[in-house]
Amino acid sequence: MSDFFKADADAVEVVQREHCFRGFYRLDRLHLRHRQFKGGMGPLISRELFVRHDAVCVLPYDPLRDEVVLIEQFRVGALGKKTSPWLLELVAGLIEEGEQPEQVAHREALEEADLTLDRLWPITEYFPSPGGSDERVHLYLGRCDSSAAGGVHGLAEEGEDIRVHVLSYADALRALKDGLIDNAASLIALQWLALNRDEVRGAWS
Template structure:
């Protein structure tokens, strides 16, 4: 194989750019991009602050999952706790711990990075870091009030093996859940969970400062 087996940063020249839409958290950008043959092509994409997701696994090999309505795809999906990186430069592990607390009212003693992904690189710059959280305990304090889609949210614990089967059968389609459970299964079958990257490993797609301690 001629090139290294890793994704490499690269940026083609842009001759013009505009922002047709700016929302509360995301927007749409239109770029005129110079192609390798010298022509230009229009590329529209969604800008996104980035996200974190948490595969939280208990001592019975069950993962914490949420069932939530997602209007763009007109489905109620089984997912893992996840949320936006609301604060620029925020430590992603702290953001993940916040989402685990808010959505499942849980805390975790141990954190590792499972996978870093671009959710749909042809249409958005969203980057997602999927964490593994273990050593789960019930969080102290009051639960957050829920509203809108979250008011209809269901919470459960499901054996990881059942989630793997559901993903491979095409019955579970959330990308963070699929990446999380398949990554977990691959790590367990390979070099083990201790081989996973530390929770505060660098993330070039969404740089952050501090360690989260």
């Protein structure tokens, strides 16, 4: 493990940064050089970078009922890529300035699923697409009571139309295996739960 590349302050030289588009998200173009594994700086290269807020994703889990709560909503990125662009996902939201990831997890659980999370279990942090985006995802498991979960939620002013689903742990893994769940955060969280379920239930039950 000790031979992985260790970057110092001089490992990357950004020659120019262009702001190509500014909206809710931002697109920049960077002209840069970076140090190469064989030593020395490489040639000048250009890379487009999708600049966006970091995000929080949380899998609500009821350890007593052994159930997970997932949400279903329209996703424009899936349009034309699969039969239905309505995806089964985790509760999720972007981190606004001044917010902590844990605050976002609690806020989004209420807004998107009308759920109160009484505890959070950090799973991991990761880059979903570092080849072209600077987004970093904070992933959590959230303890909840799934007995009354359901219905349609979301903020009307943000155009949200979100349906809540309660699945048994077994059904959620079956949906994962059958390809019904096909987005990164949900895949990672459910696979993590499969590996750590006994520990979680022991601590949270």
